[in-house]
Amino acid sequence: MIYRGTMSMFVFTITDPKRDGDLEADVIIHEYTHGLSNRLTGGPANSNCLNSLEAGGMGEGWSDIMAVLFQLKSTDTHDTNYAIGPYVSGAPGGLRRNLYSTSATTNPSSYSDLNDPSNQEVHNIGELWAEMLYEVVWAMIDQAGFESNIYNATSTAGNTLTMRYIINGMKLQPCNPTFITARDAILQAEQQITEGNYKCTLWSAFAKRGLGAGASSQLSSYTSSTEVPEGC
Ligand SMILES: [Zn+2]
Numbered sequence: 001m002i003y004r005g006t007m008s009m010f011v012f013t014i015t016d017p018k019r020d021g022d023l024e025a026d027v028i029i030h031e032y033t034h035g036l037s038n039r040l041t042g043g044p045a046n047s048n049c050l051n052s053l054e055a056g057g058m059g060e061g062w063s064d065i066m067a068v069l070f071q072l073k074s075t076d077t078h079d080t081n082y083a084i085g086p087y088v089s090g091a092p093g094g095l096r097r098n099l100y101s102t103s104a105t106t107n108p109s110s111y112s113d114l115n116d117p118s119n120q121e122v123h124n125i126g127e128l129w130a131e132m133l134y135e136v137v138w139a140m141i142d143q144a145g146f147e148s149n150i151y152n153a154t155s156t157a158g159n160t161l162t163m164r165y166i167i168n169g170m171k172l173q174p175c176n177p178t179f180i181t182a183r184d185a186i187l188q189a190e191q192q193i194t195e196g197n198y199k200c201t202l203w204s205a206f207a208k209r210g211l212g213a214g215a216s217s218q219l220s221s222y223t224s225s226t227e228v229p230e231g232c
Helices: 025-040 051-073 110-116 122-144 158-172 179-194 199-208
Strands: 216-218 221-223
Touching: 025 051, 025 158, 051 110, 051 122, 051 158, 051 221, 110 221, 122 158, 122 179, 122 199, 158 179, 179 199, 179 221
Parallel strands: none
Antiparallel strands: 216 221
16 A cells, blocks of 8 residues: 655644644644654654654654754754744744753653653653753754754754754664663664764763663653763
């Protein structure tokens, strides 16, 4: 059977008059990235690998972080916060519960928040995953600089490398990945692309949000860890 990708775009009903998602870049990039993550995870022949609740939630997270990565400006710093959908929601804070931020005050989320009953919904799970990746983005930019030309895929700047790690991680991760296996796939992608030069940068960023070396999940119970592996 031949599957043809379809991207779903909506008119948002939060404001009066209603606002069209086609007029907000982060909404378009978010939806487009669903096609990317669904297609790449589990191999090119399988587009059914983000079906578990946790994997589907990460699908939302990848979509949010790619929307941010495409909109970063050279004037941004690690103190800059990002909203998703501020136009369609008619609110500066956008559609998510917290802004994406490297401040634990502005966004206090951590891996073990997956235990919270409020995080049994894909967009809420996605907020936790995207926040971790937001930490990765800024740890990488602080370490390796910023590339303002998003078409320069061979740039060695932090934002470009992060985009490549994330996309290659999608190709490497198993069907229905978890936060832990998706983190490991991103670390494997880093090893393949930059030979471990940023391994500890990635570990520190994940560990800041509880997905450190000792993080674990058993029987739907999630335990945070701020540990980094020996040598980092
Ligand atoms: Zn989505």
